[in-house]
Amino acid sequence: MPALAISAATVAALVISFAFYAIAPAGPAARTGPTEPAADRPAAWQIAVELLRGAVTAALVAGLLRAAGWNGPAAGALLGLVLWALPLVLLTGSVVWERVPVRSAVLHAGDWLIKLIAIGAIVGVLA
Known part of the structure; x- marks a missing residue:
């Protein structure tokens, strides 16, 4: 697995998610839990986790x-x-069993749809 393909797809996934959630019509209320305040900016550890998730997904x-x-x-x-x-x-499952709001799940599903298609296309070109 070429490192360039995985690295490019990882960065693209991070950028796509940040852009997607920044312009999402559902707004911050759909991105947070029922008692969790909306954050203006993600913490450094959250960005690191997203990079790791993107890298694992791209490698897979x-x-x-x-x-x-x-x-x-x-x-x-x-x-x-x-x-x-x-x-x-x-x-x-999270909507059915954990009472995650449907609006939030739809938002996250849209993010994953765009990210997975982009990751696949990037890796398909570069790998």
């Missing part, structure tokens, strides 16, 4: 693309779309 997508023998942005984007089923299922 790169590994799956390689294992399947696929390459190119279309194959990567398609894989990202298919993998979106995982966060979708997890977020649905």
Whole structure:
């Protein structure tokens, strides 16, 4: 797995999430829990965690693309779309069992959809 592909996809995922949540029509209320105040800026540790999550996701997508023998942005984007089923299922469970607001889950699902497609396309081009 080329480090360049994983690094580029990791940075892209971080930028996409920050941009997505900055312009999300649901606003800060949907991004926070019921008793959690909305924060203007993420803490340094939160950014570090997001970078790690993006790197793990990009490495996983790169590994799956390689294992399947696929390459190119279309194959990567398609894989990202298919993998979106995982966060979708997890977020649905959080709505049903943990009382996460539907609006919040939809917001996060949209973020994951865009990120996974972008990660797949980037890794598909560079890997």
